[in-house]
Amino acid sequence: xxxxxxxxxxxxxxxxxxxxxxxxxxxxxxxxxxxxxxxxxxxxxxxxxxxxxxxxxxxxxxxxxxxxxxxxxxxxxxxxxxxxxxxxxxxxxxxxxxxxxxxxxxxxxxxxxxxxxxxxxxxxxxxxxxxxxxx
Amino acid sequence: xxxxxxxxxxxxxxxxxxxxxxxxxxxxxxxxxxxxxxxxxxxxxxxxxxxxxxxxxxxxxxxxxxxxxxxxxxxxxxxxxxxxxxxxxxxxxxxxxxxxxxxxxxxxxxxxxxxxxxxxxxxxxxxxxxxxxxxxxxxxxxxxxxxxxxxxxxxxxxxxxxxxxxxxxxxxxxxxxxxxxxxxxxxxxxxxxxxxxxxxxxxxxxxxxxxxxxxxxxxxxxxxxxxxxxxxxxxxxxxxxxxxxxxxxxxxxxxxxxxxxxxxxxxxxxxxxxxxxxxxxxxxxxxxxxxxxxxxxxxxxxxxxxxxxxxxxxxxxxxxxxxxxxxxxxxxxxxxxxxxxxxxxxxxxxxxxxxxxxxxxxxxxxxxxxxxxxxxxxxxxxxxxxxxxxxxxxxxxxxxxxxxx
Numbered sequence: 036x037x038x039x040x041x042x043x044x045x046x047x048x049x050x051x052x053x054x055x056x057x058x059x060x061x062x063x064x065x066x067x068x069x070x071x072x073x074x075x076x077x078x079x080x081x082x083x084x085x086x087x088x089x090x091x092x093x094x095x096x097x098x099x100x101x102x103x104x105x106x107x108x109x110x111x112x113x114x115x116x117x118x119x120x121x122x123x124x125x126x127x128x129x130x131x132x133x134x135x136x137x138x139x140x141x142x143x144x145x146x147x148x149x150x151x152x153x154x155x156x157x158x159x160x161x162x163x164x165x166x167x168x169x170x
Numbered sequence: 171x172x173x174x175x176x177x178x179x180x181x182x183x184x185x186x187x188x189x190x191x192x193x194x195x196x197x198x199x200x201x202x203x204x205x206x207x208x209x210x211x212x213x214x215x216x217x218x219x220x221x222x223x224x225x226x227x228x229x230x231x232x233x234x235x236x237x238x239x240x241x242x243x244x245x246x247x248x249x250x251x252x253x254x255x256x257x258x259x260x261x262x263x264x265x266x267x268x269x270x271x272x273x274x275x276x277x278x279x280x281x282x283x284x285x286x287x288x289x290x291x292x293x294x295x296x297x298x299x300x301x302x303x304x305x306x307x308x309x310x311x312x313x314x315x316x317x318x319x320x321x322x323x324x325x326x327x328x329x330x331x332x333x334x335x336x337x338x339x340x341x342x343x344x345x346x347x348x349x350x351x352x353x354x355x356x357x358x359x360x361x362x363x364x365x366x367x368x369x370x371x372x373x374x375x376x377x378x379x380x381x382x383x384x385x386x387x388x389x390x391x392x393x394x395x396x397x398x399x400x401x402x403x404x405x406x407x408x409x410x411x412x413x414x415x416x417x418x419x420x421x422x423x424x425x426x427x428x429x430x431x432x433x434x435x436x437x438x439x440x441x442x443x444x445x446x447x448x449x450x451x452x453x454x455x456x457x458x459x460x461x462x463x464x465x466x467x468x469x470x471x472x473x474x475x476x477x478x479x480x481x482x483x484x485x486x487x488x489x490x491x492x493x494x495x496x497x498x499x500x501x502x503x504x505x506x507x508x509x510x511x512x513x514x515x516x517x518x519x520x521x522x523x524x525x526x527x528x529x530x531x532x533x534x535x536x537x538x539x540x541x542x543x544x545x546x547x548x549x550x551x552x553x554x555x556x557x558x559x560x561x562x563x564x565x566x567x568x569x570x571x572x573x574x575x
């Protein structure tokens with residue numbers, strides 16, 4: 036289906052080419068306006084179709100992720116009970132763990148980098164105790 | 171040995187003498203302009219990685235090329251004019267360039283053949299995380315909207331008397347994407363390359379000054395304060411599939427985008443697939459730096475005084491600025507529309523990041539958002555439209571190339 040759409044768009048582009056180059060290198064203002072509007076529409080159409088494709092693949096992966104989460108959740112409890120709590124080892128040069136409250140890892144890393152940059156201090160010389168989202 | 175005669179010969183051979191013959195004074199003006207560009211690149215840090223090379227290329231060509239017959243020149247405009255003239259025996263003859271050309275002529279072959287811009291795109295792809303775009307595909311609408319400046323500047327250029335091919339090359343400045351602008355211009359209007367490349371890179375460096383007043387004028391304080399929700403996490407598989415899908419789809423849609431989009435997506439695939447770290451690292455660093463060296467200096471070489479100092483250049487500079495402004499406006503207007511349709515959940519400031527200029531435009535959205543609300547972190551949200559803009563400007567360039575080549 037995508038291929039059919041692309042062939043149609045290419046045909047329209049070819050017609051526009053003929054229309055715009057018939058009069059030589061110089062275009063009339065009317066032809067230029069048509070080319071500009073058509074070009075902007077092609078960019079929009081291309082990216083809208085790409086957006087739909089991304090939504091479809093996103094939906095597929097979300098459903099797949101939800102299924103894979105549901106399966107181990109059923110078996111998770113006995114495993115958790117059986118396994119003793121193992122304390123995570125610190126990375127070399129690390130200043131310890133940071134407690135995160137409603138803040139994803141990526142954002143926390145970004146915040147720490149910004150703070151280090153503003154303070155003009157290397158990140159490994161700073162000790163972050165916790166990062167909490169203020170709602 | 172006749173000392174006086176020898177001194178006369180030396181004087182006649184020297185470049186100093188050429189400044190006082192015919193339009194040699196124009197070279198002096200270009201030397202001053204190249205020093206100004208060097209100042210902007212070094213002192214003001216205007217896209218220094220490229221602008222310093224471009225400025226020095228400009229200096230070198232204007233020190234050595236004073237019109238036809240400059241046998242020791244590093245770059246020969248006349249050779250490239252013959253290369254493009256269908257009636258000339260050297261038409262499309264790289265052999266003639268290699269035989270008669272100077273160092274910069276030979277380096278320029280990479281620009282002319284579209285090799286450098288594509289390799290730069292490969293590096294950009296390897297450095298870009300498309301995660302924010304994949305997690306929020308609506309960003310693509312903002313990337314599309316922000317191409318408005320491309321087509322308005324194209325229209326404006328036609329009104330000012332440029333040909334269709336020249337207008338298309340000028341318009342693409344509004345895509346805020348240097349490699350794309352160079353790629354398209356070398357194919358459609360190579361005689362304008364110097365002016366267009368300098369305008370594109372200068373305005374990209376000036377984004378923190380150009381965009382904020384427009385952003386403030388088009389958005390309300392309430393809109394700028396909107397705090398956006400965290401996007402979903404994107405899986406590794408999605409990130410691997412993304413460049414393959416985009417390459418297939420965009421290249422099928424507009425085959426003329428294949429060099430740019432193909433290289434962009436290949437670079438990104440190397441980054442995301444997890445088994446080609448060495449290649450990803452090389453493309454991001456070593457290759458990118460090497461190509462930047464060649465691209466900067468050879469683009470600068472196209473600014474020979476005889477071609478660059480004209481009314482056309484001033485028009486290009488003006489149209490380029492208009493293109494940037496209208497692209498920002500296009501992104502912001504669709505951002506505002508999305509704000510309304512989402513019930514105030516989308517901050518319209520991320521729309522201005524739809525002009526490519528990665529990551530500068532996204533940083534400007536972040537800064538303006540934080541000025542309105544210090545708890546606002548728009549950077550990752552703005553990165554979506556920002557990388558969508560790269561794809562959007564490649565599609566716009568592909569369309570213009572398909573129509574005017």
